[in-house]
Amino acid sequence: MSLSRRDFLKFCGGTAAGISISQMFIPEIVEALEKAATTRPAVLWLQGAGCSGCSVSLLNATHPKIADVLLKIIDVRYHPTIMAACGELALSAIDNTTKEGKYIVVLEGGIPIGANGKFCVVGEKKGKEITIANLFAETASKATAVLAIGTCAAFGGIQAANPNPTKTAGAVEFLKMEGIKTPVINIPGCPPHPDWQVGTIAHVLLYGIPELDSKNRPKIFYGRLLHDHCPYRGFFDDDTFCKDFNDKEGCRYGLGCKGPDAFCDAWKRRWNGGANWCVQGATCIACVEPKFWDEYAPFYE
Amino acid sequence: MAGRRAKTKKIVIDPVNRIEGHLKVEVEVSGGKVVDAHCSTGLFRGFEIILKGRDPRDASQITQRICGVCPTSHGTASVYCLDNAFGVKPTTNGRIVRNLILAGDHIWDHILHFYHLVALDYVKGPGVPPFVPRYEGNGIYKLPPEVNDFAVKGYLQALEIRRIGHEMMAIFGVRGPHVHGLVVGGATVVPTTDAIVGYLWRLKEVEKFYDEVYLPTVYTVAKYYPEGFNFGTGCKNFLSYGVYPLNDDHTEFLLKPGVYTEGEDKLFDPEKITEYVKYSFYDNRVTGLNPKNGKTPVANPEKKGAYSFTKAPRYDGKPHEVGPLARMWVANPILSKHASEFLGKTGEVRMRDFGERAFSVLGRLVARAEEGWLEVQAAKKWITELKPGAPVYVKADVPETGMGYGCTEAPRGSVGHWISIKDKKIAHYQVIAPTTWNVSPRDDAGTPGPIEQALIGTPVPDTKNPVNVVRVIRSFDP
Numbered sequence: 001m002s003l004s005r006r007d008f009l010k011f012c013g014g015t016a017a018g019i020s021i022s023q024m025f026i027p028e029i030v031e032a033l034e035k036a037a038t039t040r041p042a043v044l045w046l047q048g049a050g051c052s053g054c055s056v057s058l059l060n061a062t063h064p065k066i067a068d069v070l071l072k073i074i075d076v077r078y079h080p081t082i083m084a085a086c087g088e089l090a091l092s093a094i095d096n097t098t099k100e101g102k103y104i105v106v107l108e109g110g111i112p113i114g115a116n117g118k119f120c121v122v123g124e125k126k127g128k129e130i131t132i133a134n135l136f137a138e139t140a141s142k143a144t145a146v147l148a149i150g151t152c153a154a155f156g157g158i159q160a161a162n163p164n165p166t167k168t169a170g171a172v173e174f175l176k177m178e179g180i181k182t183p184v185i186n187i188p189g190c191p192p193h194p195d196w197q198v199g200t201i202a203h204v205l206l207y208g209i210p211e212l213d214s215k216n217r218p219k220i221f222y223g224r225l226l227h228d229h230c231p232y233r234g235f236f237d238d239d240t241f242c243k244d245f246n247d248k249e250g251c252r253y254g255l256g257c258k259g260p261d262a263f264c265d266a267w268k269r270r271w272n273g274g275a276n277w278c279v280q281g282a283t284c285i286a287c288v289e290p291k292f293w294d295e296y297a298p299f300y301e
Numbered sequence: 302m303a304g305r306r307a308k309t310k311k312i313v314i315d316p317v318n319r320i321e322g323h324l325k326v327e328v329e330v331s332g333g334k335v336v337d338a339h340c341s342t343g344l345f346r347g348f349e350i351i352l353k354g355r356d357p358r359d360a361s362q363i364t365q366r367i368c369g370v371c372p373t374s375h376g377t378a379s380v381y382c383l384d385n386a387f388g389v390k391p392t393t394n395g396r397i398v399r400n401l402i403l404a405g406d407h408i409w410d411h412i413l414h415f416y417h418l419v420a421l422d423y424v425k426g427p428g429v430p431p432f433v434p435r436y437e438g439n440g441i442y443k444l445p446p447e448v449n450d451f452a453v454k455g456y457l458q459a460l461e462i463r464r465i466g467h468e469m470m471a472i473f474g475v476r477g478p479h480v481h482g483l484v485v486g487g488a489t490v491v492p493t494t495d496a497i498v499g500y501l502w503r504l505k506e507v508e509k510f511y512d513e514v515y516l517p518t519v520y521t522v523a524k525y526y527p528e529g530f531n532f533g534t535g536c537k538n539f540l541s542y543g544v545y546p547l548n549d550d551h552t553e554f555l556l557k558p559g560v561y562t563e564g565e566d567k568l569f570d571p572e573k574i575t576e577y578v579k580y581s582f583y584d585n586r587v588t589g590l591n592p593k594n595g596k597t598p599v600a601n602p603e604k605k606g607a608y609s610f611t612k613a614p615r616y617d618g619k620p621h622e623v624g625p626l627a628r629m630w631v632a633n634p635i636l637s638k639h640a641s642e643f644l645g646k647t648g649e650v651r652m653r654d655f656g657e658r659a660f661s662v663l664g665r666l667v668a669r670a671e672e673g674w675l676e677v678q679a680a681k682k683w684i685t686e687l688k689p690g691a692p693v694y695v696k697a698d699v700p701e702t703g704m705g706y707g708c709t710e711a712p713r714g715s716v717g718h719w720i721s722i723k724d725k726k727i728a729h730y731q732v733i734a735p736t737t738w739n740v741s742p743r744d745d746a747g748t749p750g751p752i753e754q755a756l757i758g759t760p761v762p763d764t765k766n767p768v769n770v771v772r773v774i775r776s777f778d779p
Contacts, residue, residue, distance in 0.1 A: 049346055052321045053369020053478040059413075060464050060477075067457050076431045080318045084421045084435035086771055087314040093434060112345075118602035121343035122323055124315035158351070158366040165347035165599045191369065191478055245489040245694040271476035275468040275499065281475030281482055282489040285362060293363070298356035300484070 040075040042103035048132035049120045049159045050109025054150035055081045057191035105143040110152040111174045114167035146184045154186035161293035186216040190287035196221045227260040229267045256300040258286035319418040320779045321370045330761045338756035340740045345610045349597040352730040373406035374711030376483040381707025382718040383485035395487030395693040402474040404680040409466025410712040411673035416459035419775045424452040436766040462510045469503040486697030492687040508677045516639040519670045533662035533773040535755035536620045538562045539627035544710035559631040577613040577744040592719040592731040613744040622751040623714030623738040625669040637674045665776040699725045711735045713778040739777045
């Protein structure tokens with residue numbers, strides 16, 4: 001199996017001849033991943049202040065199927081939504097993994113630092129409560145890399161929206177405050193597309209950390225402005241705008257579409273196995289951008 | 302011995318995994334049974350504070366982020382609430398598209414709940430992470446090997462089927478989780494024959510799974526764990542706001558609104574809802590309010606005597622269970638042929654034919670699968686009622702001032718939103734999420750919440766492996 005990094009990037013970008021976008025992960029890539037994963041990397045998936053929507057989105061992965069991701073490619077030692085164990089039994093899996101070393105931390109959700117972190121308590125050990133701030137700092141400091149999955153983990157997300165009552169921070173901001181130097185890859189989106197999640201994990205396993213933009217996002221997925229590639233761009237250039245949501249013959253800009261501010265590839269990747277995507281069915285809210293809840297609201301104007 | 306208390310042991314489970322959110326449960330066990338329980342939620346984000354001052358239309362996006370497992374239900378409650386405050390009435394096509402989005406969401410979520418959140422308490426998964434570590438011991442996993450294998454296969458199949466269900470939802474919801482297809486004034490996807498066929502085709506696949514795998518597996522689990530009908534009883538009060546309006550005036554529903562309190566059926570009246578905070582991390586001054594003028598200040602996790610970020614909502618002053626069992630008990634519809642078979646009846650059976658056995662861990666799992674089946678049948682009918690190309694949206698301008706509320710049902714229970722608008726901005730917004738009802742702490746009178754009550758009496762033969770405790774908790778899908 002000789003899959004070059006260049007080919008891999010082509011597949012991710014959906015630009016390789018004959019490969020449709022929804023088939024980002026052709027069997028050869030899955031095979032390469034399985035081989036690379038003979039020592040499947042241990043993953044600790046932590047949830048902070050969030051809604052579990054990123055995990056639900058991950059479950060929608062199609063190529064490879066989610067069962068293959070979970071059982072063949074990565075070794076998920078801790079994931080609150082899917083793991084069998086509870087309580088101290090579950091937390092022991094974290095301790096065992098950090099002792100072994102060589103693991104990746106996935107963070108889903110933001111880190112509230114108000115009230116000494118007590119706005120987000122994620123467990124209890126020997127009668128002492130553990131906050132996500134404690135747990136993330138402790139596990140991230142010894143991790144190979146941190147994957148901040150979703151806009152909450154990357155930039156704070158909805159709870160960090162004005163007036164940010166819980167003083168929630170994203171991973172980069174939080175680790176900087178704590179003086180922890182572990183590299184962070186941001187995979188924002190509310191939620192992030194399953195391909196962005198699995199694709200980034202695959203890149204890390206096969207080739208290391210992918211090329212990132214100034215917001216720590218992999219360029220393979222977040223490198224281009226949606227508006228420049230939008231299939232409705234012709235309407236924009238012609239000044240043909242939709243009158244309301246019943247009207248599909250026009251650009252959605254007048255309905256409040258934030259495509260001109262969003263860097264992601266939803267325009268070609270589409271959502272939910274290609275069933276639909278944001279601008280086709282409605283409008284974009286720029287959910288991949290930092291502070292989008294404040295900077296791009298109101299969404300329907 | 303007279304006057305001497307039996308020895309009690311405290312068990313703390315924190316985190317309770319395979320749920321949405323952060324939950325700690327503390328139980329006291331005496332004589333092999335739970336005698337007291339406390340549920341503490343571990344997360345405060347301040348949605349009601351963040352919503353203040355924003356464009357009211359954005360509420361349907363913002364509130365979906367309360368829960369990534371049931372965002373569609375929050376989106377639906379929010380657009381009902383906004384329609385009410387704006388004074389707009391969606392078109393028939395708009396109402397049906399909304400129903401199809403919500404049904405798509407319920408249908409896949411029931412599968413996720415049973416297979417990916419609950420099943421590992423009954424089914425022995427493969428011996429690798431994330432299926433281990435797990436509770437071990439005699440009598441925990443009782444399925445014979447071939448039945449267990451079928452259920453494990455079902456777990457993997459269910460991953461696929463729930464994805465297809467999600468695609469179904471996205472056809473009209475635009476994407477999921479966190480749909481874009483729900484807006485004040487209606488929906489955003491105008492039905493085309495493509496969309497209709499795409500939805501129907503997927504629905505048929507999901508229907509097959511319900512009929513051949515999900516429903517049979519639920520009843521098979523029930524056969525091997527008959528004791529599951531004997532514990533997890535709870536408060537036996539049920540509340541349903543009603544879901545899937547069948548006409549544009551929202552006067553008829555697939556599952557009707559209603560209340561079942563202390564053995565009596567009553568009509569639902571949102572004015573009878575109040576929230577209490579004596580045991581929640583909020584200032585005592587905001588206790589006892591109806592959500593239309595309720596307040597959620599920044600929480601104070603150091604508040605003395607309090608133990609949860611969740612308020613204690615009460616209906617007519619009493620705790621009420623919400624969720625599939627509550628809806629199915631209140632509406633009492635005809636169930637699938639699998640239910641008739643299970644009850645040994647030749648004709649049709651209804652939810653209440655389960656009698657007292659319904660108030661249990663297994664009763665909740667059965668009600669949920671049966672509700673999904675009912676939703677699949679209803680969605681098949683609704684999809685044919687759509688008019689391709691007909692409008693789904695009516696113009697909805699933000700009013701200068703307004704008040705409204707919106708009530709619907711998430712897969713896990715009743716969800717209500719309340720708004721007031723001033724100067725075209727949100728002046729006040731309150732949400733009672735489904736889990737708030739079920740996971741509620743004690744109210745000001747000291748009455749425990751539904752899950753806390755349901756835990757009382759749960760058998761815990763081995764305090765190191767309190768599997769029945771988590772079975773009770775997960776039957777509510779907190």
